[in-house]
Amino acid sequence: MSLSSVPPAVQRGKILNQTRYLTWYFAFFVISGFCGLLYEVIWVRLAVSRYGVTTALVSIVLAIFMGGLGLGSWGAGIVARRIAQAEAATGLLLYSLTELLIGLSALSVPIELNLGRKILLHAGIFVAWQTWRYYLLVGCWLVVALLPWCTSLGATFPLLMSAIRKTCPSASDRSFSFLYLANVIGALLGTLTSAFVLIELLGFEGSMRVGAILNVTLALLAVGIGLRLRDGAEKPEDAPRTPGGQVKHLYGLPRPFILVLLFSTGLVSMGSEVVWMRQFTPFLGNFVYAFALILGVYLAATALGARDYRRWARTHHPDETGKTWSIIAVSTVLPVVGANPMLHLTNDGVRILSIFFFCVLTGFMTPLLVDAWSAGEPDKAGLAYAFNILGCIFGPLIASFCLEPSIGERWCLLVLSLPLFLAAAIIAFGRSASQPRTFAQPSDSGKLRIYFAMSALAALVMLSFSDDFETEFPVRQVRRDYAATVIATGTGFHRNLIVNGSGMTEMTPITKFIAHLPMAFMDRTPRNGLVICFGMGTTFRSMLSWGVPTTSVDLIPSVPKLFPYFHSDAQQIMRLPQAKVVVDDGRRFLDGSSQTFDVIVIDPPPPVPAPGSSLLYSREFYEVVKRHLAPDGLVQNWYPSMKGDDATLAAMAKALKQSFPFVRAFRSFDGRFGIHFIASLRPIPSLTGSELAVRMPDAAQKDLIEWGPGKTAATEFDLVLSQEVPVEDLIDRDPEIPVLSDDQPINEYFFLRRNLHIER
Numbered sequence: 001m002s003l004s005s006v007p008p009a010v011q012r013g014k015i016l017n018q019t020r021y022l023t024w025y026f027a028f029f030v031i032s033g034f035c036g037l038l039y040e041v042i043w044v045r046l047a048v049s050r051y052g053v054t055t056a057l058v059s060i061v062l063a064i065f066m067g068g069l070g071l072g073s074w075g076a077g078i079v080a081r082r083i084a085q086a087e088a089a090t091g092l093l094l095y096s097l098t099e100l101l102i103g104l105s106a107l108s109v110p111i112e113l114n115l116g117r118k119i120l121l122h123a124g125i126f127v128a129w130q131t132w133r134y135y136l137l138v139g140c141w142l143v144v145a146l147l148p149w150c151t152s153l154g155a156t157f158p159l160l161m162s163a164i165r166k167t168c169p170s171a172s173d174r175s176f177s178f179l180y181l182a183n184v185i186g187a188l189l190g191t192l193t194s195a196f197v198l199i200e201l202l203g204f205e206g207s208m209r210v211g212a213i214l215n216v217t218l219a220l221l222a223v224g225i226g227l228r229l230r231d232g233a234e235k236p237e238d239a240p241r242t243p244g245g246q247v248k249h250l251y252g253l254p255r256p257f258i259l260v261l262l263f264s265t266g267l268v269s270m271g272s273e274v275v276w277m278r279q280f281t282p283f284l285g286n287f288v289y290a291f292a293l294i295l296g297v298y299l300a301a302t303a304l305g306a307r308d309y310r311r312w313a314r315t316h317h318p319d320e321t322g323k324t325w326s327i328i329a330v331s332t333v334l335p336v337v338g339a340n341p342m343l344h345l346t347n348d349g350v351r352i353l354s355i356f357f358f359c360v361l362t363g364f365m366t367p368l369l370v371d372a373w374s375a376g377e378p379d380k381a382g383l384a385y386a387f388n389i390l391g392c393i394f395g396p397l398i399a400s401f402c403l404e405p406s407i408g409e410r411w412c413l414l415v416l417s418l419p420l421f422l423a424a425a426i427i428a429f430g431r432s433a434s435q436p437r438t439f440a441q442p443s444d445s446g447k448l449r450i451y452f453a454m455s456a457l458a459a460l461v462m463l464s465f466s467d468d469f470e471t472e473f474p475v476r477q478v479r480r481d482y483a484a485t486v487i488a489t490g491t492g493f494h495r496n497l498i499v500n501g502s503g504m505t506e507m508t509p510i511t512k513f514i515a516h517l518p519m520a521f522m523d524r525t526p527r528n529g530l531v532i533c534f535g536m537g538t539t540f541r542s543m544l545s546w547g548v549p550t551t552s553v554d555l556i557p558s559v560p561k562l563f564p565y566f567h568s569d570a571q572q573i574m575r576l577p578q579a580k581v582v583v584d585d586g587r588r589f590l591d592g593s594s595q596t597f598d599v600i601v602i603d604p605p606p607p608v609p610a611p612g613s614s615l616l617y618s619r620e621f622y623e624v625v626k627r628h629l630a631p632d633g634l635v636q637n638w639y640p641s642m643k644g645d646d647a648t649l650a651a652m653a654k655a656l657k658q659s660f661p662f663v664r665a666f667r668s669f670d671g672r673f674g675i676h677f678i679a680s681l682r683p684i685p686s687l688t689g690s691e692l693a694v695r696m697p698d699a700a701q702k703d704l705i706e707w708g709p710g711k712t713a714a715t716e717f718d719l720v721l722s723q724e725v726p727v728e729d730l731i732d733r734d735p736e737i738p739v740l741s742d743d744q745p746i747n748e749y750f751f752l753r754r755n756l757h758i759e760r
Contacts, residue, residue, distance in 0.1 A: 018167070018168045018170065018171060021164075021167045021168050021225075022164070022168055022171060022178070024221070024225060025160055025163070025164060025178075025179070025182075026178070026179075026182045027182075028095075028160065028182075028218055028221070028222065029156070029160065029179045029182035029183045029186060030182045030183075030185050030186040030189070031186060031214050031217075031218055032099065032102075032153075032156055032183065032186060032215075032218060033182065033183035033184060033185065033186025033187040033189075033190065034186040034187070034189050034190040034193070034211075034214065035102065035186075035190065035211040035214055035215055036102075036153050036183075036186070036187065036190070037186070037187040037190030037191055037194070038190045038193075038194050038198070038207060038208070038210075038211045039102075039105065039106075039109075039149070039153075039208065039211060040062075040065055041190075041191075041194055041195075042194075042199075042204045042207060042208055043061060043065065043109060043146060044058060044061050044062065044065075045204060046109065046110060046113050046204065047061045047113060047142060047146075048061075048585075048612070048615075049587075049615055049620075049742050050113050050114065050116070050117040051116075051117065051120075051138050051142075051588065052584075052585040052587075052588035053555060053585045053587070053588070053612050053615060054483070054555065054585055054588075055400055055401075055482045055483045056135060056482070057135070057138070059396060059397055059400060059401075060135065060138070060139045060142060061142060061146070062393075062396060063393050063397070064139075064142055064143055064146050064147055064150060065146065065150050066150075066270075066389050066392045066393045067147070067150070067389075067393060068146065068147045068148075068149070068150020068151045068152075068153065068154055069150055069151075069153055069154035069389050070154060070385070070386040070389035070390055070393075071147075071150075071151050071154060071386070072098075072150065072151035072152060072153060072154025072155035072156075073154040073155065073157055073158060073381075073382040073383075073385045073386045073389065074154075074382050074383055074386040075151065075154075075155065075382070076098075076154070076155035076156075076157070076158040076159050076378070076382055077158040077378050077379035077380070077381065077382020077383055077386075078379055078382070079094065079155075079158070079159070080158040080159060080161065080162040080378030080379055080382070081377075081378065081379035083162060084162070084165075087166075087229070087230065088163065088166035088167050088229045089226035089227065089229040089230040090162075090226075091159050091160070091161075091162035091163035091165075091166060092160075092163045092222050092223075092225055092226035092229070093222070093223060093226045094159050094162075095156060095159040095160050095163060095222050096218070096219040096220070096221075096222035096223045096226065097219070098152045098153075098155045098156055098159060099156070099215045099216070099218040099219040099222065100215065100216060100219040101148070101149065101152040102149060102152045102153055102215045103211070103212040103213075103214075103215030103216045103219065104149075104212070105149035105152075105208075105212075106205075106208035106209055106211055106212035106215075107212065108149075109145060109146065109149065109208075110205060110208075112144070112145035112146075113145055116138075116141040116142070116144075116145060119141070120137065120138065120141070121591060154385075154386075154389070157176065157179060157183075157378075157381065157382065157385060158378035158379065158381060158382040159378070160179060161175045161176060161179065161376065161378040161381055162378045164178070164179075164376075165376060165378065167229070172376035173371070173375050173376040174310065174313060174367075174371045174376065175376045175381075176367060176370045176371055176374060176376070176381045176384075176385070177306060177309060177310055177313070177367030177368070177370070177371050178310070180306055180366070180367045180370070181303060181306040181307055181310060181367070184299055184302050184303040184306055184363065185303050187299050188296060188299035188300055188303060191292055191295050191296050191299060192292065192296055194207060194292075195288055195289060195291075195292035195749075195751075196289070196292070196751045196752070197751075197752065198210060199745075199749050200749035200750065200751060200752050200753065201752065201758075203741075203743040203744045204742075204743050205743050206743075250318055250319060250369075250372055251319060251322050251427045252319075253426065253427070253430065255373075257426075258369050258372055258373045258384070259373070259383075259384060259387045260423070261325075261365075261369055261423055262366070262369050262370065262373075262384055262385075262387045262388040262391070263387045263388065263390055263391040264391060264419040264420060264423055265328075265362050265365060265366055265369070265388065265391065265420075266387075266388040266389060266390065266391025266392040266395065267391035267392070267394050267395040267398070267416075267419065268332055268362075268391075268395060268416050268417065268419060268420055269359075269362050269391075269392065269395065270391070270392040270393075270395035270396050271394075271395030271396055271398055271399035271403075271412075271416045272332060272335070272355075272358070272395075272399075272413060272416055273294075273295075273298065273395075273396070274395070274396045274399040274400050274404070275335075275399055275404065275409050275412050275413055275416070276294055276298075276335060276352070276355055277291060277294060278404065278409055278484075278485060278500055279335060279336075279338075279339035279409050279469075280294060280335075280338075280339060280351060280352055281500045281501045281502070282341075282469045282500070282501020282502070283339070283348035283349075283351055283501070284348060284349065284351075284352070285502070285607070286500065286501070286502040286607060286610045286611065287607075287609055287610070287611070287748075288609075288611050288748050288749065289751065291611065293349070293352065294352055294355070297352050297353070297355060297356060297359070298355060298359050299359075300359075301355070301356045301357075301358075301359030301360045301363060302359050302360070302362065302363030303363060304360050304363060305359065305360040305361060305362065305363025305364035305365075306363045306364065306366075306367050308360070308364055309363075309364045309365075309367055309368050310367075312364075313368070313371070318368055318369075318371075318372045321365065321368065322427045322428070322444065322448050323447065323448055323451040324361060324364070324365060325365075325420060325423050325424035325427055326421075326424040326428070326448070326451040326452045326454075326455040326456075327361060327451070327455060328358065328361045328362065328365065328420050328424075329417050329420035329421040329423075329424050329455055329456075329459070330417070330455035330456070330458050330459045330462075331357045331358040331361060332358055332413055332416060332417035332420060332459075333413050333414055333417050333458075333459040333462050333463065334354050334355075334357060334358060334462065335354045335355050335358075335413060336409075336410045336413055336462055336463060336466040337354055337462055337466055338351040338352065338353065338354025338355070339351060339354070339409070339466075339468075339469070340465075340466040340467060341467060341468075341469050341471060341472045342466070342467060342471075366388060369384065369388075370384045370385055370388070395416070398416075399412060399416065400482050401482045403415055403416070404480060404482070404485075405480045405481050405482055406480075408468055408480060408485075409468055409485070410463060410466060410467075410468055411463070414459065414463055417459065421452075421455070421456060421459075424448075424451075424452050424455070425452055427448060428445065428448035428449045428451070428452045429445075429449065429452075468485075469485070469487075469501055470485070470487050473487060473489035473490075473498075475489060475490060475491055476488065476489040477489075477562060477565050479558030479561055479562060480558065481556065481557045481558045482557075483555065483556050483557065483558075484499050484500045484556045484558065485499075485500055485501075486498070486499050486556060486558040486559055486562060487499075488562040488565040488566065493507050493707075494506075494507070495507050495536075495565070495566055497535060497536050497559070497562070497566070499556060499559070499605065502605075502606070502607065502610070503606070504535055504536075504605050504606065505535040505536050505538075505603075505606075507536070507538075507566070507707065508707075509669060509704075509707045509708065509709065509716070510638075510668050510669065510673070510674060511535065511536065511538035511539050511542070511603070512538060512539070512542045512703060512704055512706070512707065513668070513669060513676060513704075513716075513720055514539045514542075514601050514603055514636055514638050514676065515529070515531070515539045515540075515542035515543040515599075515601055515636075516542055516696070516700060516703075516704050516713075517636060517666070517676055517678065517692075517717075517720060518599045518601060518634040518635070518636040518678055519543065519546055519599055519634075519696075519700070520687075520692040520693070520695050520696055520717070521634055521678060521684060521685065521687070521692065522598060522599065522632070522633075522634060522695075523632065523685065524632070525548075525695075526546060526548050526598040526599050527548060527549075527598050527630075528548050528549045528550065528551075528595075528597055528598055528599075529543045529546075529548055529549075529550045529551075529597060529598060529599040529600070529601070530550075530551050530552075530553070530597040530599070530600045530601070530628075531543060531550065531551070531552040531553070531601050531603070532552075532553050532586035532589075532600070532601065532602045532603065532616065533553070533554060533555075533586065533602065533603040533604060533605060533616075534552045534553070534554035534559050534560050534563075534581065535554075535559070535603060535605075536562075536563070536566040536567070537552070537560065537563040537566060537567060537570065537573075538566070538567070539552075539601060539603060540552040540573075540579075540581070541567060541569075541570075541573055541703070542700070542703050542704070543599070543601070544573060544576060544578060544579055545697070545699045545700040545702070545703040546696070546697060546699075546700045547578070547697060547699065548578060548598075549578040549580070550578055550579060550580070551580045551581075551582060551597075552580070552581050552582070553581075553582045553583075553584050553585075553586045553589045554581070554582075554583060554584075554586075555583070555584070555585050555586070556583075557583045560581045560583070586602070586616065587615055587616065587621055587624060590624050590625065590627070590628050591624060593628060595628065596628050596629065596630050596633070597628055597629060597630065597633060598630045598632075598633045598634070599633060599634050599635075599636070600625055600628070600629060600633070600634075600635050600636075601635075601636040601637075601638075602616055602625075602635070602636070602637045602638065603638045603640075604616040604617065604637075604638070604640070606640045606641075607640075607641075608639070608640060608641050608645070608648055608747050609645075609648070609747050609748050609750060610748075611748060612748075613747065613748065614740060614742070614745035614746070614747050614748050615742065616637075617637070617639075617652045617655060617740050617747065618655055618740050618741050618742050618745070619655040619658055619659055619739055619740065619741045619742075620741060620742045621742075622635075622655060622656065622659035622660065622679075623659060625659075626659065626660070626681070629681070631681060631682070632680070632681075632682050633680065633681075634678055634679070634680050634684070635660070635677075635678070635679045635680065636676060636677065636678050637652075637656065637677045637679070638674060638675075638676060638677075639652060639674055639675040639676075639677060640673070640674045641673075641674060641675075645747070645750060645753075645754065646733035646734045647733075647734040647737045647746055647750070647753055647759070648740070648746050648747040648750070649675075649730055649733060649734075650730060650731050650732075650733045650734040650735065650737050651734075651737045651738065651739055651740035651744075651746040651747070652677075652740050652746075652747070653665070653677070653727050653730040653731050654731055654737070654738075654739040654740065655739050655740045655741070656677055656679050656727070657727060657731070658739055659679070660679035660680060660681060661681065662679065662680045662681070662682065662683050662684050663677060663678070663679045663727050664677075664678045664679075664684050664724065664727070665677050665678075665724065665725050665726070665727050665730060666678070666720045666721065666723050666724050666725070667720075667723035667724075667725060668720070668723070669709070669716070669719040669720050669723070670709075670719075671723050675725070675730075676720065677727075687721075688714075688717075688718070688721070689713075689714040689715065689716070689717030689718035689719075689721055690714040690717075692713075692714070692717045692721075693712065693713035693714040693716075693717060696713055700713075701713040704716050736759065737759065
């Protein structure tokens with residue numbers, strides 16, 4: 001029966017019924033997308049806090065997350081095909097089950113990650129750091145801990161599409177794009193809400209509980225609708241589907257070409273996102289809010305593109321988008337203009353708008369391709385979306401580990417654009433005359449070729465007239481690796497170390513005090529020492545001047561390689577039998593080490609709110625440190641700030657006081673920048689500068705006064721000792737602030753506190 005054969009009043013009732021269902025489904029996927037993004041952000045953070053803050057580990061977690069989405073999409077598509085003849089309620093009830101399972105992940109994932117950490121520590125696997133064995137075993141555990149929940153997230157698309165097919169068949173041909181738009185809007189809300197509100201107020205685990213409540217609510221609502229359908233309280237619409245169906249030969253090319261295009265858009269989109277993070281950080285700053293802003297622009301533009309596709313598809317055919325591939329390809333390169341340091345703007349935030357055009361176009365084309373392949377068939381949509389997600393897995397891996405370390409950000413974007421240029425060339429030059437052209441006229445091929453040529457030329461012009469960030473520094477050495485772009489710049493005493501556009505350190509006596517102050521405070525001659533964060537290598541070099549075995553740990557492989565740029569005796573120092581440099585996450589290194597140290601110094605990378613930096617200030621980190629500290633050992637934690645966020649300083653001081661019974665704090669030698677925190681399990685003696693100096697070997701004294709400002713070691717120490725500040729005074733700057741912990745990274749999330757004066 002068709003709508004034309006029923007009375008108008010009945011038609012209106014069916015249309016209203018369909019609209020009501022679609023409104024519910026759209027709301028379901030907005031909330032589902034919100035929760036999915038929230039979990040992705042938090043699961044990555046929880047995993048790295050337990051297994052290491054490394055690019056490789058982040059890549060593993062994201063690969064598992066995306067792989068689970070693809071597996072769930074493909075598998076649920078098969079299930080949807082098998083229940084195609086079932087009643088309308090079946091798809092909704094299965095969808096509600098997946099939402100319930102996703103909600104359970106908020107409780108289970110933290111437990112599973114903690115359990116995996118304990119098992120691997122007990123088995124000694126953490127010792128095998130930076131080996132395939134370590135990553136293989138951690139990856140296997142993360143698959144166990146995360147994959148089932150990620151698969152449930154991916155299953156929601158086909159299952160709800162099957163419900164739409166039953167309850168709203170006239171809207172089902174483009175049901176994927178309908179849900180895709182809702183999902184992207186939800187992800188956008190999840191990005192902004194989690195970064196700017198939830199995590200600051202509730203912490204990571206509290207934010208996950210919000211997600212769990214929303215997932216359970218979705219499950220109950222879906223069950224309610226499903227039961228009403230099953231009980232016959234509401235009848236699904238029986239109108240036929242709208243004309244259309246699957247596109248057999250898009251652009252006159254073989255049908256599998258659609259899957260190739262979906263893989264390519266996923267690869268280029270996610271690979272480019274990795275590059276954008278490195279390109280725009282120098283201008284936006286190294287903050288979680290900068291990353292949230294980039295991701296927010298990406299998702300907002302994608303949502304706009306998906307919405308425009310939904311409107312465009314009412315009156316157009318997919319074959320009319322042939323020229324779009326040339327435009328997408330050149331827009332991939334457009335961010336090299338936005339990130340060009342020669343482009344001087346009053347507001348650097350405007351730079352990220354250079355990604356907007358690319359994101360709008362991919363947001364338009366991705367649902368178009370899935371709809372063209374599936375025509376609302378859940379199993380076919382599941383397969384198509386899985387191909388897109390497969391590209392999303394490979395893109396970041398290729399960009400991070402292959403392209404960026406070898407050719408840099410600008411050329412990386414050009415290489416990433418090549419699959420899209422190739423697709424555009426095939427569409428423009430590779431049509432078979434025997435294939436149907438549907439809406440395309442014979443003259444279209446010439447226009448497509450002109451678009452392709454102009455786009456390729458525009459890409460080369462943009463690359464030719466742009467530069468990478470390091471060109472801002474006339475004197476420089478640049479190293480790139482999978483984790484960062486590292487720049488050593490300047491001459492003489494004005495040399496600086498810059499990592500991903502953020503200044504890490506400079507030639508300052510402060511970095512010498514970081515080593516000499518705790519070493520001299522020990523009641524005996526130290527036997528060994530550990531430096532977490534290598535920087536210029538100054539602290540490492542100063543500790544070695546005591547003649548003791550010294551280990552330095554740094555997360556970025558390229559940072560220690562620039563040691564000779566800052567110190568002429570670097571090669572000689574590295575040949576010392578006592579010197580050891582390890583590329584590792586400092587916290588994970590301690591987890592994997594069985595060694596104890598007399599002195600452990602930590603110099604977290606600035607700025608204080610840098611993403612992940614709280615893992616070197618938190619209460620949980622200090623518990624790890626205590627396990628590797630000699631009974632009479634000393635810990636020195638440098639806090640690189642004196643102004644700004646009193647709450648962060650108080651929260652960090654609280655973490656130290658809760659972890660160590662004895663803590664002292666000293667401002668820097670000039671009283672203007674930063675605080676030396678010294679902590680111990682035993683009382684820290686009150687000594688004069690002369691008493692500290694007499695404990696130092698001659699080589700250490702010479703090192704301390706090498707850069708002044710004092711002429712003797714005793715004078716140098718007196719400058720710092722005179723700047724002591726009671727730890728209680730620092731805590732009193734914000735006595736109500738929670739202690740800084742892994743779950744509550746006070747320093748990283750501060751938007752509400754600083755701008756709206758809202759605190760937990």
